[in-house]
Amino acid sequence: MTLTPLPRAFSARDTIDVARALLGQLLVHEAGGVRRAGRIVETEAYLGPHDLACHSSKGRTARTEVMFGPPGHAYVFLVYGMHHCVNVVTGNGAAVLVRALEPVEGLAQARTDGPGRLTRAMGITRAHDGWPLDERPLFLAAGTPVRRIGRSARIGVEYAGAWARRQLRFFDAASRYVSG
DNA sequence: GGGACGATGTAT
DNA sequence: TACATCGTCCCT
Numbered sequence: 001m002t003l004t005p006l007p008r009a010f011s012a013r014d015t016i017d018v019a020r021a022l023l024g025q026l027l028v029h030e031a032g033g034v035r036r037a038g039r040i041v042e043t044e045a046y047l048g049p050h051d052l053a054c055h056s057s058k059g060r061t062a063r064t065e066v067m068f069g070p071p072g073h074a075y076v077f078l079v080y081g082m083h084h085c086v087n088v089v090t091g092n093g094a095a096v097l098v099r100a101l102e103p104v105e106g107l108a109q110a111r112t113d114g115p116g117r118l119t120r121a122m123g124i125t126r127a128h129d130g131w132p133l134d135e136r137p138l139f140l141a142a143g144t145p146v147r148r149i150g151r152s153a154r155i156g157v158e159y160a161g162a163w164a165r166r167q168l169r170f171f172d173a174a175s176r177y178v179s180g
Numbered sequence: 181g182g183g184a185c186g187a188t189g190t191a192t
Numbered sequence: 193t194a195c196a197t198c199g200t201c202c203c204t
Contacts, residue, residue, distance in 0.1 A: 055187080
């Protein structure tokens with residue numbers, strides 16, 4: 001089956017809209033002659049420099065530079081010295097964190113619930129930071145619709161005060177692959 | 181140069 | 193609840 005990348009314009013709109021629209025779409029990585037694909041079932045919106053939970057609120061640095069670049073690119077960072085997290089940049093310092101995948105292809109017996117687990121399962125590292133997600137080998141593709149979207153506060157950002165309480169986490173309410 | 185701190189995951 | 197483990201940021 002051929003998977004066609006979603007156009008970059010998919011990510012060039014309101015960050016919350018992108019966080020919701022990404023649910024049900026596929027994240028695909030073709031590497032070493034193997035295709036791995038997962039259906040996105042959990043996301044978080046990070047709204048930009050004014051959002052105190054967003055990395056770009058600390059300023060425009062070497063690490064956060066891609067968040068200020070064009071939409072549709074991957075922002076990949078290392079957290080806690082060992083786990084990679086992958087985001088879809090929406091522009092102006094904003095991005096959507098991908099927090100969980102439902103295995104679709106090439107992910108047998110790999111855990112994909114949780115941002116660190118899914119990057120490990122997919123083989124995504126900082127080498128992909130800045131990668132345009134409408135190009136192989138790492139890209140977004142059309143998936144299947146989500147019937148009901150659940151919503152909650154974002155995970156692990158308690159330091160962000162009132163911003164930590166904003167309901168900016170979205171998930172497929174019917175999926176057993178949502179983290180937590 | 182050095183210290184504090186993570187958008188986590190796993191073991192205890 | 194402890195802690196592994198290291199890049200980033202700022203010098204508190």
